Amino acid sequence: MFDNSIKAYTQACEVIPGGVDSPVRAFKSVGGTPPFITKGKGAYIYDVDDNKYLDFVQSWGPLIFGHCDSDVEEAVIKTVKNGLSFGAPTELETQLAQEIVDMYDYIDKVRFVSSGTEATMSAIRLARGVTQKNDILKFEGCYHGHSDSLLVQAGSGLATFGTPSSPGVPADLTKHTLVCEYNNIENLKKCFEDSNDIACIIIEPIAGNMGLVPATEEFLSACRELCDKNGALLIYDEVMTGFRVSLTGASGIVAAKPDIITFGKVIGAGMPVGAFASSCEIMNYLSPDGAVYQAGTLSGNPVAMTAGLTNLRKLKANPNVYTELNNKALRLVNGLKEVASANNIPLQVNTRGSMFGFFFCEEQPFNIKQVAKCDFDRFAKFHHEMLKKGFYFACSQYEAGFISTVMTNDDIDECISAASEVMKSL
Numbered sequence: 218m219f220d221n222s223i224k225a226y227t228q229a230c231e232v233i234p235g236g237v238d239s240p241v242r243a244f245k246s247v248g249g250t251p252p253f254i255t256k257g258k259g260a261y262i263y264d265v266d267d268n269k270y271l272d273f274v275q276s277w278g279p280l281i282f283g284h285c286d287s288d289v290e291e292a293v294i295k296t297v298k299n300g301l302s303f304g305a306p307t308e309l310e311t312q313l314a315q316e317i318v319d320m321y322d323y324i325d326k327v328r329f330v331s332s333g334t335e336a337t338m339s340a341i342r343l344a345r346g347v348t349q350k351n352d353i354l355k356f357e358g359c360y361h362g363h364s365d366s367l368l369v370q371a372g373s374g375l376a377t378f379g380t381p382s383s384p385g386v387p388a389d390l391t392k393h394t395l396v397c398e399y400n401n402i403e404n405l406k407k408c409f410e411d412s413n414d415i416a417c418i419i420i421e422p423i424a425g426n427m428g429l430v431p432a433t434e435e436f437l438s439a440c441r442e443l444c445d446k447n448g449a450l451l452i453y454d455e456v457m458t459g460f461r462v463s464l465t466g467a468s469g470i471v472a473a474k475p476d477i478i479t480f481g482k483v484i485g486a487g488m489p490v491g492a493f494a495s496s497c498e499i500m501n502y503l504s505p506d507g508a509v510y511q512a513g514t515l516s517g518n519p520v521a522m523t524a525g526l527t528n529l530r531k532l533k534a535n536p537n538v539y540t541e542l543n544n545k546a547l548r549l550v551n552g553l554k555e556v557a558s559a560n561n562i563p564l565q566v567n568t569r570g571s572m573f574g575f576f577f578c579e580e581q582p583f584n585i586k587q588v589a590k591c592d593f594d595r596f597a598k599f600h601h602e603m604l605k606k607g608f609y610f611a612c613s614q615y616e617a618g619f620i621s622t623v624m625t626n627d628d629i630d631e632c633i634s635a636a637s638e639v640m641k642s643l
């Protein structure tokens with residue numbers, strides 16, 4: 218049933234490293250061949266073997282209204298006919314920025330870029346420029362894109378300064394990155410004792426890159442307090458959670474508010490868009506107003522802006538979607554937990570808005586070390602068997618899942634009954 222995908226993958230591997238343009242797509246952590254996708258429609262995607270899948274990945278988050286949403290599609294086609302790019306200002310950028318600024322009390326200005334990686338990289342440069350400090354603090358298990366200073370792992374022992382997690386990143390570039398355990402306030406305090414040169418904390422306030430692991434309110438408040446006390450800025454990386462877990466993302470549902478927010482994914486509705494946003498005071502440091510340099514030839518691309526604008530306006534016009542999405546997410550994970558426990562399989566579940574996560578382990582994980590103790594073999598089997606039954610889950614236990622508005626309760630119930638069969642063989 219995967220013959221054509223296997224062929225396509227073999228051909229891809231000859232001309233593209235690992236056959237993919239982003240490593241997670243290669244299915245390395247679950248094994249097997251990734252299906253090569255031909256099209257999406259609503260809640261479903263189709264592959265080169267004409268298999269149909271209920272899609273819980275949604276391009277890793279952007280497609281909150283599902284594939285080929287007619288409003289986004291129409292707006293994009295209309296814009297395309299006027300030209301793909303100008304490298305000059307368009308009113309679409311102002312309109313999208315205005316939509317975002319209107320949502321938050323503490324956000325006055327937005328700068329658009331073309332990916333989440335660019336958004337976090339630029340936000341960090343801005344924080345360093347504003348504070349005139351050099352170090353940054355990140356948390357194990359949080360992913361902020363692949364820029365050099367963020368590809369770090371915790372140092373050995375008690376060291377809080379990170380070491381490169383990839384060849385090609387000089388240690389000189391990561392020596393300014395401190396790495397701390399997620400949800401560990403003591404460890405966080407130690408970082409601020411180890412360095413008086415911290416420009417910013419960058420955090421996924423609801424982590425979606427170690428499965429779904431929310432930070433506790435106490436932890437985020439400690440981040441806020443320590444930043445204020447030490448003249449550092451707090452960056453919420455909401456590339457995944459922005460407009461996903463609520464209209465105003467994680468920032469909207471937790472008590473501690475950030476200084477800078479980074480966006481991606483939903484903000485582009487599937488087109489390559491990222492953004493970072495903050496108060497006037499902070500954003501005015503950016504060039505051309507200020508001295509902190511940041512630029513992009515295709516930034517604010519009109520087609521991408523149109524897609525994002527349509528997505529956000531539609532979300533704003535339908536404030537009830539988040540409750541509906543969360544109800545469906547709960548229906549899914551509670552159903553999965555039930556069929557797991559019927560087969561004596563321990564399963565931990567979590568949801569935030571339209572995001573969900575599940576872990577094959579005994580206790581709810583709060584950090585990456587605990588996630589790493591989950592049963593990855595069992596997850597791989599589950600993933601593969603569900604794929605064969607037409608359910609497309611993220612191909613790693615370290616990834617979150619997504620519900621779209623076009624997914625029905627019947628879709629979800631079918632998934633649960635398929636899972637019930639699969640769990641018997643795990």
Ligand SMILES: *Cc1c(COP(=O)(O)O)cnc(C)c1O
Nearest residue numbers: 332333334360361362454456457
């Ligand atoms: C996806 C993601 C990124 C990176 O975005 P890209 O568009 O892949 O560069 C950064 N931060 C978070 C939280 C993400 O989920």
